[in-house]
Structure formats: C-alpha cells, structure tokens
Amino acid sequence: MHQEKKMLAHISEDGTRVQTVADHLQGTAILCGQFAAAFDAQQQGTWLGLLHDIGKYSTKFQKRLQGGEKVDHSTAGAQVAARYGQIPLAFAIAGHHSGLPDGGGRSDTAQDATMFGRLKKSVEPYTQWTNEIKLPSIPPQPEMMKENRFTQAFYTRMLYSCLVDADYLDTERFMQPYKLSRGGYDGMERLLGKLEKHIEKWANPENEMNKYRWEILSECLRCGEKTKGIYTLTVPTGGGKTVSSMAFALRHAVAHGMKHIIYVIPYTSIIEQNAAVFKEILGEDNVLEHHSGKLYELEDASSPAQYRLAMATENWDMPVIVTTAVQFFESFYSNRSSKCRKLHSLANSVIIFDEAQMLPTCHLQPCVGAIAELVRHFGATAVLCTATQPVLGDIFKRFGWSENIPELCPGTQALYEKFRRVSFRDAGGLSNEMLAGELKNSRHVLCIVNSRRAAQEIYDMLPKEGSYHLSTLMYPAHRQRVLNEIRQRLKEGAVCRVLSTSLIEAGVDVDFPTVYREMAGLDSILQAAGRCNREGRRSSAESIVTIFKSEYKSHPLIGSNIGAANEALAGGADPALPETIAKYFLSLRDIIGDGTDKAEVVKKFERGISGCMMPFDSVAQGFHMIDNNTKTVYIPLEEGAAIAEKLKSGFATREVYRKAGRYGVNVYDIQYRRLLDAGNIEPLDENSAVLVNMELYDKNTGLSLDCEQETGFFI
Numbered sequence: 001m002h003q004e005k006k007m008l009a010h011i012s013e014d015g016t017r018v019q020t021v022a023d024h025l026q027g028t029a030i031l032c033g034q035f036a037a038a039f040d041a042q043q044q045g046t047w048l049g050l051l052h053d054i055g056k057y058s059t060k061f062q063k064r065l066q067g068g069e070k071v072d073h074s075t076a077g078a079q080v081a082a083r084y085g086q087i088p089l090a091f092a093i094a095g096h097h098s099g100l101p102d103g104g105g106r107s108d109t110a111q112d113a114t115m116f117g118r119l120k121k122s123v124e125p126y127t128q129w130t131n132e133i134k135l136p137s138i139p140p141q142p143e144m145m146k147e148n149r150f151t152q153a154f155y156t157r158m159l160y161s162c163l164v165d166a167d168y169l170d171t172e173r174f175m176q177p178y179k180l181s182r183g184g185y186d187g188m189e190r191l192l193g194k195l196e197k198h199i200e201k202w203a204n205p206e207n208e209m210n211k212y213r214w215e216i217l218s219e220c221l222r223c224g225e226k227t228k229g230i231y232t233l234t235v236p237t238g239g240g241k242t243v244s245s246m247a248f249a250l251r252h253a254v255a256h257g258m259k260h261i262i263y264v265i266p267y268t269s270i271i272e273q274n275a276a277v278f279k280e281i282l283g284e285d286n287v288l289e290h291h292s293g294k295l296y297e298l299e300d301a302s303s304p305a306q307y308r309l310a311m312a313t314e315n316w317d318m319p320v321i322v323t324t325a326v327q328f329f330e331s332f333y334s335n336r337s338s339k340c341r342k343l344h345s346l347a348n349s350v351i352i353f354d355e356a357q358m359l360p361t362c363h364l365q366p367c368v369g370a371i372a373e374l375v376r377h378f379g380a381t382a383v384l385c386t387a388t389q390p391v392l393g394d395i396f397k398r399f400g401w402s403e404n405i406p407e408l409c410p411g412t413q414a415l416y417e418k419f420r421r422v423s424f425r426d427a428g429g430l431s432n433e434m435l436a437g438e439l440k441n442s443r444h445v446l447c448i449v450n451s452r453r454a455a456q457e458i459y460d461m462l463p464k465e466g467s468y469h470l471s472t473l474m475y476p477a478h479r480q481r482v483l484n485e486i487r488q489r490l491k492e493g494a495v496c497r498v499l500s501t502s503l504i505e506a507g508v509d510v511d512f513p514t515v516y517r518e519m520a521g522l523d524s525i526l527q528a529a530g531r532c533n534r535e536g537r538r539s540s541a542e543s544i545v546t547i548f549k550s551e552y553k554s555h556p557l558i559g560s561n562i563g564a565a566n567e568a569l570a571g572g573a574d575p576a577l578p579e580t581i582a583k584y585f586l587s588l589r590d591i592i593g594d595g596t597d598k599a600e601v602v603k604k605f606e607r608g609i610s611g612c613m614m615p616f617d618s619v620a621q622g623f624h625m626i627d628n629n630t631k632t633v634y635i636p637l638e639e640g641a642a643i644a645e646k647l648k649s650g651f652a653t654r655e656v657y658r659k660a661g662r663y664g665v666n667v668y669d670i671q672y673r674r675l676l677d678a679g680n681i682e683p684l685d686e687n688s689a690v691l692v693n694m695e696l697y698d699k700n701t702g703l704s705l706d707c708e709q710e711t712g713f714f715i
Contacts, residue, residue, distance in 0.1 A: 007057050007128055010174055011065055019174045021056045022132040025049060027173070031166035036159060038259070038347035039378045043139035044089060048163045050133050051077035052093045058124035074098070076123045078115075084138055088145070088156040091614065092163045094118050100160055100335035103614030115614065144377045147400070150605045153614055154373040157332070161343035165315045168341065185319050188258070191282050192250040198281045199243070209536065212418055213240040216409055220244040223408045224251020230375050230401060232356075233385040233408045234578070236419035237530050242274055242354075243281070245385045248408060249350040252381060260349040263322045266358035267506040274354070275322040288318040290327060316342040325359065325367075326625045332370045333601060335620040348379040356384035357523045361560075361588065363625060365597035368392055372399035383408070388523050389578075391585040395596070413578055420540045421533040422515075424575050427548040435548065436461035439497055439516065444490060446498045447516040448505065448528050454518070454552055456701050459499040464700075466495030470504055474702035475635045477662040479503075486510060504531065511535045516546045519554075521561030522568055522584040525575055547575075564588035599623045630666040632688040633681055635697055637663070644690045648682070664688075665703045675705075 009024035011017070029049025036045025055061065055073030064071050078094035081087075094115060095101055104114025110121040144151050186194075205211045216239050223231075224247070233248070235241035249261045263278070265271045275289040290313050331339045351374065353359070359367050374380040376399075384392070384405075393405055430438070436458055439445050449455050452471040459469040468486055470479055487510060489496040496512075502520070504510065505527035511534035517525050525547060533543035554562050568584035569575060589596075597603065599622045609615045636644035640663030646652045647660060667675070672689070675681045680696055681689035691697060696704045 007062060007132075008065055009053060009056050010171060012175060017174075021053060021129075024056075024170055024174070025051075025053060025133055027170040028052065028163075028166045031169055032162045035162035035166060035344045038344065039158065041139075041142060041155075041159065041162075043136065044086070044142075044159060045162050045166075046136060047081070047086065047139055048089055048092055048159060049166055050135060051080055051089070052096055052163055052167060053077065054080065054129040054133065055123060055126050057126035057129045060124045071124060072121075075118050075121050076126050079119055079123070082119050086139065088152070088159055090119070091115055091156050091616070092160040095160060095335065095616070096164050096167060096337060099337065099620070100157070100340075100616035102612050102617045103608075105611040105613065107611075114612070148606055149608075149614070150369060150399075150602055151373060151377070153605045153616070154370075155377070156614070157340060157616075158344055158347065158378065160337075161340045164337040165341045165344060168314070168337075183317065186283065186286050188250060188253040188319065191286060191319060192254050194282050195243075195247060195250055199247070208418070209238070212415055213244075216240060216412060216415075217244045217247055219409045219411070220248040221251050224248050225255050226252070226408075228252075228256060228375070228379065228381045229403065230371070230382045230396065230405050231384070231408050232389055232405055233383050234389045235385070235387060235409065235412050236416050237387045237526075238419045238421065238536060239387075239412065239415065241385055241387070242277055244409075245352050245354070245383060246278060246281075248383065249352055252350050256348075256381075258348050258350055258379075258381070260316065260318070260345055261320045262316070262328070262346060262349055262351045263320065263354060264325050264328045264351065265322065265354045266325050267355075268324060270355070270506065271322055271324060273509070278320055278322060282320060286318060287320045287322065288313065288316065290316070290321060290323045314338075314341055316345040321345075325353075329363070329367050329370060330623065330625055333366060333619055333623040335616040346374055346378065346380060350381050350383070352383045352385055354385050356386045357388045357390045357585070359390065360625060361592055362595060362598035363601075363623075364392070364395055365398070366599070366601040366623065368395040369399045369602055372396055372401045376400055388526055388581045389585075391582060391589060416576060416578060420576060421536055422529050422543045422545045422576075423540050424529075425544050425546045426569075426572075427516075427546050429551075430548040431551050432458050432461065435516070435550070438546075439499075442497065442514050443495050444497075444512055445514045445516065446500065446504070446510070446512040446528075446531055448500050448502060449518045449550060450502070450520060450555065450558060451552065452501055452705075454550060455499045455501050459701060462497055462499070467497045468499070469701045470498060470500035471702060472501065472503060473665060473705065475637075475640065475663045475665055477638060477640070478635075478702065483508065483510070502527075509534070511537075513538060513542065514544055514546075516548060518550050519547060519562055519565065520558055521588070522565040522575060522581065524561070525565065526581075529576070560588060560591045563591050630668055631672040632664040632666055633672070633675065633703065634660055634664050634684075634688065634690045635703070636690055636694075637697070639663070647684055647688075648690060667703070667705065671705050 007021045008018050009021040010019040029046045032049040033042045033045040036042050053073060055076035058071065060071045061073050074094055074097055078090040081089040081093055091100055101118065102114045104112055104116040106116055108114050108116040110117055144155055199217065202214055205214050216235055233241060233245055235244065253261060263274065265274060271289060275287060279287045331343060334340055371382045375382050396405065439447055439462060449458065452473050455469060455471045459467065468482055470482060486496055486498055490511065502524060505524060510531050512532055515528055515532040517528040529545045532545050564584050564587035567587040568580050573580045601619055601623055604615050604619050609618055634640060634644050634647060643656060643660045643663060646656050676683065680691065680693040682692050683689040698704060
C-alpha cells in the first residue's frame with residue numbers, strides 16, 4: 001500500500017528535528033481551546049487550532065520549508081471555516097499572520113485583501129489534511145453573536161487572540177524546547193496571603209487618618225466577595241486607593257477563580273511608583289510592568305528573570321499586569337497579532353482602571369465599549385478607581401450594561417472633608433506681571449500653566465536663584481534631574497519656585513505649601529491640588545491652591561474642559577466636593593455632545609465603511625489614544641550624545657531607540673520644518689532628527705521654538 005509523504009509544519013534551525021503539520025495543528029488546537037474556554041468557546045478554539053495551518057499541506061509550502069518561495073497558507077483554513085458558517089473563525093485564521101483584514105463586500109474580487117476577497121482566492125491544493133485531521137462537531141454560535149456587529153467584532157478579536165497565542169506557543173515549544181519555560185507564578189490565593197501579611201501592621205492605626213485608610217482597605221477586602229460586574233471605587237486623595245484597590249482585586253480573584261489582575265494607569269510616571277508598591281507586596285516575579293518606558297527584548301535578556309518578563313509581555317500570562325491606558329485600549333483596536341496576542345488573558349480577569357477620569361473624552365465610546373464587552377461576555381470585573389469619578393453610566397448602557405454601577409466604598413463620600421488637605425482661592429484674571437509678582441512673594445510655590453510658551457515667559461520674570469522651569473521642551477532625563485533638585489531644595493527648606501506645564505500633575509511626587517493653577521478642567525485643577533500639602537504636614541487653611549485666568553486665550557483642545565469647570569464652579573462651589581465633581585463631568589459631556597468617538601470606531605463596526613463590513617484593518621489604522629502628529633528632535637547632551645551618534649549610524653537597536661526616548665523632545669510639524677529649513681537639525685528619517693545647533697537648547701528652559709504661538713497646545 002502507498003504511504004503518504006509526511007507533511008511538515010516546521011524544521012528546527014539546526015535541521016535535526018521536524019514537526020508535522022498534524023502535530024502542530026493538534027498542539028495549537030489544545031492550547032487555543034483552553035484559552036477560549038475562559039469565555040465558553042472551547043469548541044471554536046479547537047476548530048481554530050485544527051484549521052489555521054491546513055494550507056501547509058500543499059506541495060508548494062513543503063518546498064517553501066526547503067527554501068522555496070513564500071506561499072499563502074492561511075487562506076485555505078479560512079475558506080473551510082467559512083463553508084461551515086464559522087465567519088469569526090475565518091477572520092481569525094485569515095489574519096493569524098498578516099493581521100485581521102477588513103471584511104469588505106460581496107463585490108470584492110480574489111485580488112482584494114479583504115475577507116470576501118480571500119474567500120474567492122484560489123489556493124494551492126492541500127487535500128491530505130482530511131486524512132489526518134478530524135474536525136469535531138460544528139461549534140454552535142454563541143448567544144453574543146446574535147447581538148450587534150460591535151459585539152460580533154469583539155468576539156472575533158478575542159478568538160483571534162486565542163489563536164495567535166496558541167500558534168506562537170506551540171511553535172515556540174518545538175523550535176526552542178530547551179528555553180526557559182513560561183508560567184510557574186504564585187497563585188491568587190498565595191498572593192492574597194502575601195497582601196494580608198503585608199497589611200497586618202496597619203490593623204491597629206493610632207492616628208485618625210490611618211484609621212480612615214484602614215476602614216477603606218477593610219471595606220475593599222470585604223467587597224471582594226461581591227459578584228462579578230462593573231464597580232466604582234471613589235477614594236479621596238490620600239485615602240490609600242492603590243493598595244485598597246489591589247486588595248479588592250485579589251480577594252475577588254480568589255472568590256471567583258479569576259486568572260489575572262490588570263492594573264491600567266494613564267501615565268508612566270504613576271505606573272512606576274504603583275508597580276514598585278505591588279512588587280514589594282507580591283514579589284517581583286509576579287508583577288509585570290509593561291509600557292513604552294519598560295520594554296523587554298528576548299535577545300537582550302541577561303538573566304532568567306528578565307527572560308521570563310520578556311516572554312510575559314507577549315501574552316500577559318503573569319498574575320499581575322501594570323500597564324498604560326494607551327497600551328490597553330490600542331491593543332483592543334489593533335489588528336496585528338503582536339498587539340492582540342495578549343487580549344484573551346483579559347477574560348476572567350479583574351481590571352482596575354486607576355485615575356478613571358483620565359479616559360480621553362474623545363474616545364469614551366470605544367474605551368467604555370471595550371470595558372462593557374469584557375464584563376458582559378468575557379467574565380471580567382472592572383473597577384473605575386479615582387478620587388474624581390467621571391459620569392459614564394449612560395455610555396455603559398449604550399453598550400448593553402443596564403445595571404447600576406455600585407460604589408465599593410460608599411462611605412468614602414463622607415470622608416472627603418476628613419482627607420481635605422487644601423483650601424481653594426479664586427484670584428480671577430492675572431497678567432503675567434501680576435502673577436510673577438505673587439510668585440516672587442512665596443519661598444515655596446508651584447505654578448502650573450496651560451502652555452509651554454506661558455511657562456517660559458513667566459519663568460523669565462522670576463529671580464533665577466531658586467526658580468525652576470518644567471515642560472516637554474526639556475528632554476525627559478533633563479526634567480528628571482530638575483525634579484530631583486526641586487525635591488532636594490524643598491527638603492532643605494531652600495527657596496523653590498517652579499513654573500510648569502501640566503506634566504507635573506501626572507502623579508509627580510512633590511509637596512508645596514502653595515500652588516497656583518491656570519484655569520483648566522476641574523480634574524486638572526484637582527490633580528494640581530494634589531501637589532499641595534501632599535504629605536499632610538500642614539493644615540488645609542494654610543495650604544492654598546489659587547485658581548487664576550491668564551492673559552492667554554484658551555486653546556481649543558481644553559476649551560470644553562474649561563467651560564465645564566466654569567459651570568461647575570459657578571457661585572463659588574467648592575472644587576473638591578463630590579457633587580461639584582459630578583456636575584463638572586455632566587457639564588463636560590453636555591458640551592462635548594456626540595464627540596465621544598473621534599475615530600468613529602463604534603460606528604465603523606456597527607455600520608461598516610462604504611459597504612465594507614467588519615473593518616478591522618481600517619479601524620486599526622485610524623484609532624490612536626494620543627494623536628501623534630509630532631516629530632522627535634533628539635538632544636545630544638549627556639548620555640544622549642553617544643545615543644545620537646548610534647542613531648545617525650543607521651544601525652541602532654530597539655534598545656538604543658528606547659533609551660533615546662529619554663533625550664527626545666516632541667515638536668509639531670511646522671516647528672520641525674522651521675528647524676530643518678534653518679539647518680538647526682540633522683534628519684534621521686521622516687519623523688525624527690538630531691539637534692545640531694546647540695545654542696537652541698537652554699539649560700533652564702529646554703528647546704527654543706519661535707513658532708510655538710502659531711501651533712497647538714502642549715503640556
């Protein structure tokens with residue numbers, strides 16, 4: 001009897017071992033099914049694994065393994081899935097290498113890269129697969145597929161995540177069998193035990209403030225037994241919400257057998273300090289800090305611990321993940337396997353959104369929509385954690401969450417007066433000269449303004465001794481050095497006057513007795529107030545936050561926030577009261593109106609784009625949490641000088657580019673063009689350059705830009 005040739009999926013790098021297509025499909029199917037079981041889709045996951053690479057049964061692919069030309073091996077499985085009516089599976093299979101495609105329309109041809117086009121495409125014969133692979137019974141469509149197209153797209157994306165992670169892992173196990181294995185972390189029960197042991201010393205507080213903090217922490221632990229769902233945790237500044245929210249998450253994860261805790265934070269400056277707290281309590285081996293400033297490369301790993309961290313960034317399989325809102329939400333609306341691979345780890349997880357008021361208003365719909373889908377259909381629990389709780393209930397209802405969103409610690413509303421650390425003063429309008437005059441009369445004062453231009457101009461009016469400037473015109477390493485000097489002067493009691501843009505509000509740990517804040521959104525004003533009497537060493541009566549209107553016209557980017565703040569503060573309302581905060585967010589939503597989905601993500605999925613349904617690729621191209629219409633100018637000072645030379649060589653690694661970020665200043669296109677035309681910068685590529693005219697970089701104020709007044713708003 002004729003024996004069929006063994007069809008291969010992979011050959012080891014040294015050529016001594018082979019993995020058959022059947023073995024790879026079976027191994028991927030087991031993993032993919034396990035991942036999808038977290039949202040009751042194990043059968044679909046199994047089918048994905050069994051079908052995703054059946055195109056490798058073609059003779060042409062077998063030749064590819066021996067050095068032949070590339071061949072499309074993913075369309076075959078997508079076509080089989082579609083014939084069985086499994087359209088979400090077809091999308092996932094078609095995109096498991098090239099990215100989730102747009103669905104397109106029925107008029108698309110085989111030459112189109114859309115899903116409809118792929119289904120019409122001719123593929124290499126792959127008939128042997130039916131002799132080796134037996135598909136189980138046809139998976140039933142889940143109930144969520146009867147809902148709207150946004151939900152259907154979300155389900156498809158989660159299946160896609162299961163497949164690409166399973167495919168990578170099975171391939172990795174074959175190609176690198178002797179590499180350090182993944183997993184082996186502490187379970188949630190053990191982590192909860194570590195936290196409970198850590199907080200034992202706080203159980204009998206001696207002063208009133210610690211007594212209130214202990215009450216909040218204890219209530220969060222007790223609430224951990226509550227059912228899965230969406231919650232708010234509204235804790236006054238200084239109330240210990242970082243540890244309290246983690247306490248809820250751990251108790252909740254243990255109570256419900258949940259896999260991961262994801263802590264989502266708006267700024268890297270807050271991430272680093274919160275991650276440090278979690279690592280101290282739970283152990284460094286159980287906490288992954290994943291953001292643009294903390295990247296791990298497998299090839300650069302110098303220890304087993306670093307190697308495990310690098311692997312965990314790929315699929316978030318560690319117990320506790322601390323990440324940015326940008327990383328979190330942009331992953332959801334990406335269509336690339338590298339970004340989406342980790343998404344299935346969010347199923348059956350506790351997700352804490354710290355500083356929830358910082359969710360960008362122009363993207364509230366896609367952000368809230370993602371949260372609602374995770375909770376409604378994928379077994380997650382979400383907590384919106386902040387001292388200034390935004391009003392989002394109506395948007396959650398828009399995405400099918402009809403229940404009320406309960407507060408985990410309703411008693412904290414009464415504690416706002418107990419935790420009050422500042423008093424507010426309305427100074428009305430102040431010219432630059434008047435403002436500078438008031439600042440000169442204070443030994444220790446922080447003034448926060450809305451633009452880099454204002455920061456520079458007012459700083460120039462202050463005595464140079466003991467005066468400091470902070471803005472994004474200074475490269476990050478420079479800002480950090482200045483911040484360290486500011487903290488030291490405050491510690492010593494030396495004169496310290498600081499002019500800053502809003503960057504200092506983002507969780508920066510400084511403590512001034514007096515703060516001035518140019519009129520802005522109420523959330524920004526309260527963030528600024530958090531830099532006043534931060535340690536609670538003074539009474540609120542002697543810790544003054546002055547709100548003033550400057551001589552500059554408000555930039556349109558924050559005009560809505562200022563308008564809402566003016567409404568909320570009308571009649572002399574106290575900025576720190578919960579009712580004032582609620583009024584602010586309601587007013588802001590009224591002013592914004594329908595402008596809560598700038599990239600039209602929800603509309604594109606629900607209605608399509610010009611006849612193109614399920615536009616995964618198009619949405620991915622258009623959704624950015626932060627508009628990146630800037631270019632980077634690298635400053636060749638300090639370590640930045642050697643880094644700039646490496647960048648100019650054209651052989652810089654990702655690690656070099658990561659370090660270069662500490663020496664980069666972002667500027668708008670018009671500013672970049674003027675610097676280039678004047679010969680002040682040497683371009684590296686179309687989006688970056690190195691400063692060559694060092695006279696333009698001031699040791700106190702950073703990069704000089706004459707064209708700032710003609711451009712946009714920058715922190």
